[in-house]
Amino acid sequence: MATLDEQGSKSARLTLEIWHPDCWTLEVTEDAETGLIAHTVSNGTDGRVKGHFTAYGESTAAVESLVDATRRSPLTSSVSEMQRRYEFEHHGLTSGYTTKELFVEYDPSNTISDGLLSQGFIQDAPVRVRNGLEYWSVFVEQADRDELHDRLDVIREEYDADISVTKIYSHETRTQDVPRRVDALSERQREIYELACEQGYYTWPRECTTRELADAAGIAKTTLLEHLRKAEAKLLNPKPVDSPRSL
Template sequence: MTDSDQERELLEVTLDIWHPECWGIASTDEVGSGLVGHGAAVDGRSGYERCTIYGDSREHVEQAIDVAYESPFIRTIRQVEDAVPHYGRQSLIGRTAQDVFIEYDATEGMGAAFLSQGFVLNSSYRIENGLETWELLVYTTRSSFERTLDDIRKERDADITLTRLSPASSPSPVTSRHRQQELTPRQREALTVARKRGYYEWPRAVSVQDLATELDVSKATFLEHLRNAEAKLLGDGH
């Protein structure tokens, strides 16, 4: 079947991505921080993005920002001082977080690659543990989408794994993986440590207070993250 035989449709796409020389991947992999991106814009050979860098401490976040300064592809990085949350305020995504505005070489960033091919960000993208996850919308045919994805792989020397492809007009099947992607990093952290330490075993191998102490948060805060994670996985979260 050729493109002329197919109808264009609005597709929802989720992609897991690794590509070389990405400062966001480098910082999350080497420093252990995380990043949430809020979109991109392209003007000529420059790409622009606002993103939130989060970590366990102010020093942790600053280390991640230093990685950005060292990247040969970052032209400008500015902290957005009125962003929320600020240093010292506990956030849903990390103990401390900082918003930054970045200008980079548009021939290198994934955001610029997607925008130039007609993709639209369908949610904030995120980078954790050295891997980018993008949720996108694109209006195209299936065969054209596959070719475009191959072109981006070659152009950016990227490993791109398609984890979801569905028409935007139809209800999305809610899978365990999809629900896990809806967790905030703090919720995922609480759930992971609870599983590893035997909280769900019977009899329980660890107390809530022990888990909260391990993550350096209050018992109430830990339970809030854990219960919200459980609710989302059971399909009752927001």
């Protein structure tokens, strides 16, 4: 887990792990082996938020169950399935999963996006939702660590939210494009890569073996190595990654 004490007075990119009440995306993914990618939203003239989401999972049945739960949720107004669009596959976020594109309408009072924006946290990538948690990649202008703590505390109090900072990239690191390359990983590649980092797989000496990492991920060793090889190839590729659309 990153801490704001690692960040001085400079622009930064943060990854925030967020839970807040009365959020349909968190409720429908909490006990499911599925997830959501939030691409774009807009405020309608009827006062509702209208958003484009990708539902993904290991099987068609799992995704259908997620879609049904979204339709049944008292926190959504309407749910429509959309035709798959190439540009949302291009970034590889859900590569290897069964997916459905959804257009969902819901009450804006049950989202935290306005709260983040009001405190200067600008969304910098699609929002990932899994296991009842949202993962926001945000950019923030000049601010010292105490001010960032205070800004996050304002959002926590206003929305009764749990917010943790899981990653911090300084402006200098951002210019090297490493964070952008992480965004190019598929959801599964990202999960495995981040697990490897957390378990000390890339430290010297290594703190876990490939077998131990595969057991922690709940997959075969050969599958784990395939995910890691593909993730490492993307991270080491110097070709710039296109900027994803913002929510």
